[in-house]
Amino acid sequence: MSQVKFEQKEDIRVTQSSGANGASGGTGGTGGGFFRGTGGPPPPAAPHQKHEGFAHEVGDALTKGAGPNGYLAWYLKKLQTDPIRTKMITSGSLAALQEFLASWIAKDRNKHGHYFTSRVPKMAIYGAFISAPLGHVMISLLQRMFAGRTSLRAKILQIVVSNLIVSPIQNAVYLTSMAVIAGARTFHQIRATVRAGFMPVMKVSWITSPIALAFAQAFLPQETWVPFFNFIGFVIGTYINTHTKRKRLQALRRKYQDGGRSTETRTETRTEYERRSDRPGPGAYP
Structure with missing residues (x-):
């Protein structure tokens, strides 16, 4: 009988300890482990664990x-x-x-x-x-x-060659294609477009290309370089294209507004001229 009473007291003691630990274990202390040891319900997951699980699920799905x-x-x-x-x-x-x-x-x-x-x-x-x-x-x-050349000097030289040879060729072809897509048909129109946009595009390339190439050299296999650079070009091209479209739309709005004001001015001038032409000539004045 005493043994049964001892077990009952032990059960009561354990339950009270679990409650105490559960109350004080909200900060991730020993309360969670004690619950698992006694077969109780698991503690709720922390918020950062839920976020990590969601991010993992999204990455897994992609x-x-x-x-x-x-x-x-x-x-x-x-x-x-x-x-x-x-x-x-x-x-x-x-x-x-x-x-x-x-x-x-x-x-x-x-x-x-x-x-x-x-x-x-x-x-x-x-x-x-x-x-x-x-x-x-x-x-x-x-x-x-630069195959097989992994020294720091070779990597720097590769970046220099990319910025002085590869990027100018690609940017010139890009601007030529954009001019044709925009409606340029003569050689002079295409050349004017390339000359106007070449240096601004090259400045952007000289800023972003070394960073992108250094990242590819350090972290990416060579077969993934072209898609990686395509993605970088996609981000930069979207920004430049958006900026160009906004400037064009602003120019069209200003042209439309100036054209409207010019039309009003011409109308007012013509009306004033017509009003004056309706007057009698100098010999008809009394």
Whole structure:
């Protein structure tokens, strides 16, 4: 009987201890472990654990995990087995999305009030058939020039060659293509567009290209360089495209407002002239 009473007291003691620990274990102390040891309900998850679980689920959904059957692994495999086609699809999709996003951000609609303008498919064609093959060739040549050279001097030299040779060629082709897409048809129109935009675009490239290339050298395999640079170009191109569209829309608004004021001035002048012409001539004055 005394043994039974002892067990009952022990049970009561344990229950009280669990409650005490549970009350004082809200900060992640020993209360949670004591609950698990006695078979009680688990403590609620901390807020940061919930956020980590949500972020993990989102990343898992986007990449389908980091295993061999994931989307990221599938894309990297496609880059190795069919690099040109994969880069063309990637670059074309990003170029079209860039144009659409820039139109949406800048509120640049077509005559039907839509953001999906005729420039979107044109940008897709440029990205797939001009930007992707050119980027593939230029990056491949750059990688071959510095293959097996991992010293700091070689990496710096690679960045210099990229900024002085690769970037100017790519930017000149980009500006030429943008001029044609915008409606330029003569050599003088295209040259004027390239000359006006070359140095501003090169300044942006000289700021972002060394950072992007240094990051690729340190953290990315070489087969992923072109898609990575396409993504960087997508972000920068969206910003530049949006800024250009906003400036063009502001210029059109000013032109429209100035044109309206000029029309009013001409109307007032013509009305005053007509009013004066209706007066009798000097010989008719009394």
